[in-house]
Amino acid sequence: MTAVSTVRKARGSRLRVGDNLVPWLLPLLILGGWQIAAMVGLFPARMLPAPTSIVAAGYRLLGTGELQQNIWVSFWRAAVGFLIGGGIGFALGLANGLSNLSARMTDTTLQMIRNIPHLALIPLVILWFGIDEAAKLFLVAFGVFFPIYLNTFHGVRGVDPQLVEMGRIYGMNPARLFWRVIFPGALPSIFVGLRFALGIMWLTLIVAETIAASSGLGYMAMQAREFMRTDVVMLSILIYALLGKLADLCAGLLERLTLSWHPAFQGG
Amino acid sequence: MQEAPPVHPMADGIANRTSGTVGGTALSLRGLQKRFGETQAMRGVDLDIPSGQFVAVVGRSGSGKSTMLRLIAGLEVPDAGTIAFDGVRGERGGDLRMMFQEPRLLPWARVLANVEVGIRDADKLRAGALAGEVLREVGLESKQNEWPAALSGGQRQRVALARALVSRPRLLLLDEPLGALDALTRLSMQVLLTQAWSRLGFTAILVTHDVTEAVALADRVLIIEDGRIVQDVAVREARPRTRGSPTLATIENSILEELLTEEI
Incomplete structure (x- = not known):
């Protein structure tokens, strides 16, 4: 134990840098193997282009402004759809969590709708909205709604009733009871919903953009397929992965900021 | 005996x-x-x-x-x-104030804020000072910035006592x-x-x-x-x-x- 800790202390800073690199070792290794395999000609460039040619494609599309334009369009759709669906889900989750009357009126209906796979609505959505922005926003909002709704609902319902009782007897009015006791108590569960929703948000958007769009990353990939530009197809897939990771990082950061009281987030 | x-x-x-x-x-x-x-x-x-x-x-x-x-x-x-x-x-x-078998502290509020829960609306302006004072009375002044999760069972119940007493019930x-x-x-x-x-x-x-x-x-x-x-x-x-x-x-x-x- 002591020997190990001395060694650790001696190489403290270098070790910490090394620790941060560990998660990236595997992706780098795969990337390297892929590059070599492509250069050796293990598979045709039409099927799987080398990483370098994907980077080159990205550089070329950045030059024409096409890439930024499409990323921006996709990001905007994701964000707006998320805000609409998440906002409604959050509000309904709170309402049904706090009020039995509200829950009895709406929960059964919502549970029925929840069982419809939202991507099955694509044909209907195209009939209703064409391939307009509204179609994509509707699908994203619809997909995002349920994880946020369910987790907010259960978060509010799961708040320790003993704490609520304490708040009442200590003279908290309903507003203060909500902000001091119920909302913070429901927050961990709300964050679980947020993370699920972020995943569904990208998934929905990719599918919607590949099927019914005239702009955006998914459209860019479909166009590239028409012209057998595998490098551009791969590029859009990689950008989706990066955007997904970015959204998750933001959620994680928010979680650490607001849940610092939680034992799971202490000392880390 | x-x-x-x-x-x-x-x-x-x-x-x-x-x-x-x-x-x-x-x-x-x-x-x-x-x-x-x-x-x-x-x-x-x-x-x-x-x-x-x-x-x-x-x-x-x-x-x-x-x-x-x-x-x-x-x-x-x-x-x-x-x-x-x-x-x-x-x-x-x-x-009227009440203490329970469980401390029932808010886990997301630090010790001082938990004591402030007991303060009446009329005393809101002096909340921090009052809470600090009553924490001193129960011997937990040094813990006022801790999370409840960091306290022992006895310390948590002392915070609950401070919360009950801070409004002079x-x-x-x-x-x-x-x-x-x-x-x-x-x-x-x-x-x-x-x-x-x-x-x-x-x-x-x-x-x-x-x-x-x-x-x-x-x-x-x-x-x-x-x-x-x-x-x-x-x-x-x-x-x-x-x-x-x-x-x-x-x-x-x-x-x-x-x-x-x-x-x-």
């Missing part, structure tokens, strides 16, 4: 009840009844508690002692009967607040509680299953059985009380005997 009992600095005594005293609520219960489904938890309780008295309520599990406390607190509504506070029916106001209801603590922590909590009671002069009602504790702390011990008060025992021992003194031991034994006969 053979060795010389350590002197227990229970209270500063009635003489010290001078400045800062806010007095206690006088309580009057009449014909109180409460039923939970098939169980009749309260069968017509009549009780008068004068201002500033320390009352302990003992009884076996399910005897109705907690129900009585929750009825007084307003957490349950009686099926019949009335509760008057200082002669006024049903007006609890902000003078006139009626303190205690629902087995020391029940989950280890023996030593329990003794030091008893000292804190008696000191606060002596200084502030509130009326205290302590529900407990520990007869020794009831006799050591209270002016009066009520035995509740099957939803009724079956005995009302005065404890006239002066404070500070000596643990295990002959008078207290006699009272404790008679109460235990009463509780044990009921069991048969």
